[in-house]
Amino acid sequence: MQIAEYLLSLLQSGLGNLAAYLAAHVLLCLVPAFFMAGALSALVPKESVTRFLGRTAPKYISYPAAAAGGFVLAVCSCTVMPLFSGIYRKGAGLGPAVTFLFVGPAINILALTYSGVALGADIAIARLLLSMIFGIGIGLIMALIFSRSDAAHEQAAADPFAGRASVGGRVWLFMGLLLALLLAGTLQVGLLTDPFVQLQLPLAGVERFQALLNQWVPFDATRGEEGVTVQGVVLIALLASIGLTATRGLGKVDEGYNRWTPVALGLTALTLIVASLRMPVTAGGAELQIGGRTVAVALILGGLVLAARRFEAYELQEWLFETWRFVKQIFPLLVAGVFAIGALRPLIRPEWIESLAGQNTVVANFVAVLFGVVMYFPTLVEVPIARLFLDLGMHRGPLLAYLMADPELSLQSVLITSKIIGRTKALVYVAWVALFSTLAGLLFGAWVDGANGWLIIGGAILGLALLALVLHRLAAFRAAPAVTSGKTSHV
Amino acid sequence: MTLHIKILGGGCANCDRLEKHAKAAVEQLGVDATFEKTGDYAEYERYGLLATPGLVVNDKLVAAGRVPAPSQIVTLLANALTAEDQ
Secondary structure, three states, X not given: OHHHHHHHHHHXXXXXXXXXXXXXXOHHHHHHHHHXXXXXXXXXXXXXXXXXXXXXXXXXXXXXXXXXXXXXXXXXXXXXXXXXXXXXXXXXXXXXXXXXXXXXXXXXXXXXXXXXXXXXXXXXXXXXXXHHHHXXXXXXXXXXXXXXXXXXXXXXXXXXXXXXXXXXXXXHHHHHHHHHHHHHHHOOOHHHHOEEEEEXXXXXXXXXXXXXXXHHOOOOHHHOOOOXXXXXXXXXXXXXXXXXXXXXXXXXXXXXXXXXXXXXXXXXXXXXXXXXXXXXXXXXXXXXXXXXXXXXXXXXXXHHHHHHOOOOHHHHHHHHHHHHHHHHHHHHHHHHHHHHHHHHHHHOOHHHHHHHHOOOOHHHHHHHHHHHHHOOOOOOXXXXXXXXXXXXXXXXHXXXXXXXXXXXXXXXXXXXXXXXXXXXXXXXXXXXXXXXXXXXXXXXXXXXXXXOHHHHHHHHHHHHHHHHHHHHHHHHHXXXXXXXXXXXXXX | OEEEEEEEOOOXXXXXXXXXXXXXXXXXXXXXXXXXXXXXXXXXXXXXXXXOOEEEEOOEEEEEOOOOOXXXXXXXXXXXXXXXXX
16 A cells, blocks of 8 residues: 555656646747757758868868857757768868767757756856867867877868858748747746736636645645646646647648648647746636736747748748657657656655765766766756756756766767777777866866856866877877888888 | 669658658659668768768769758759760
8 A cells, every 4th residue: 555655656756747847947948949950950051061071171160160060960860970970081080070079969959958948057058168168179189199090081082061051041030030939938037027917817716726736746845846737737738739730730741731730830839828928826716927928929929920931831841840850759758758757756865966966076077977978868858867966966067067978978879989980089089078077067066166267267278278289299209200210111 | 764763871760751752753753763772871971971861863962961852852863864865
């Protein structure tokens, strides 16, 4: 009997976590982010970035392009590996290829916005900045260590990086509007959050419904848990109806619009509007609060419809298809992951996490990195996992270290990487990633604890430069005897 | 004359779609064609493909990193046919 009750409590915890994630935090961030990912994949030509990653591109262009290019190119894992291989063998070489591989997961629009909303903007920005700096660092180091074998790849006939394309004004406008939608839905500023219209809805029974929900999914606010609201139930119902209609409406849109397409899109717009409202339950009904967020979301949605008219039907269909493909690929695993994390949560004692990684120490950061390397979670699931650790008392420094290591390194990705660049290079790469992720966590943790941010970034860049200098000297030193021995053998 | 069509990219949804579109285009044009599909990185490299899926017609990469519209694929195949005639 007690076991059954215990299992029930785990189930409730899982459901509570799921409902809180689906309804409360992430809807206004993830829905626009998925549409943005689809647009990046379908509407932005890859050549607009790959043109900077060719063999002839100078280093000061190829490294930053490799670091920033992941925003466009790394949306789908199926482009990352072929591109990595292409940059390494036929493009700018090992260094930029490694930079691209390292920064990609951090600069991915879905991961970026999701971790920003669920973990805090500081973590998202730190992850982005530090992985760009360290990604370029690791790339330069790898290029220096393996400078001789890299030269062998320089000759090739066809140049796949010769293709050129630019991004047109209509694409910029469209992407800008999607970004605005994302920001309007997630920014926590008074202009957006303060309600200016308050309507009393005389809905009898809402109060009792809320009480029932609290009974079904009990929550402990002191532990950072959240319950399910009536509005949350409405949103989950809307999400389910999108799922049902989009399977046909968006999943088959590549064969042309069908009658489910406008239904699915309409429901998506409605969901965003409802999510932007606030509906606290009051005595004898509920209060509907309309604020700047709702107005902004509605206006931007209207703008998107107008901007979409400047595209050809096929382009829009491709965009919707790609969006739904990402949702299909990522969302079910995310839902399962969030549920599992919620169910496991009562089993993990905060003391464990606190003693392991409650402080910003070298050991704590390294343990976090190690956990990230050993464990493999589906795309985006690392974010709710990190949230769990955060709630249980993990320091934000080790948390960042974990977030940097987990998507970058998994057994599977290491295996593919070593197939492309060879086992030695792959192992050296893994070691540098582990080292730099630990370092990134330590630095960010120090900033959280009050150290000066500019000093930290400056120190990191200076340290990297020193390291590069030492390695450069070493490479020169190793190359020199080889030349002399070559000469003597000729004599 | 026969078209030799190769789809570069194994296992991804868009590679399957490209194959489907290409087969429909061949049917529409009413020509003979051989189909091949590969997920081999050495092949990607040979044709200079950076992002899957890629469409190779008569040993030439004609589309890369995207699934062209069905009408575009018909044009691409028709162009390959006229190139062969000359």
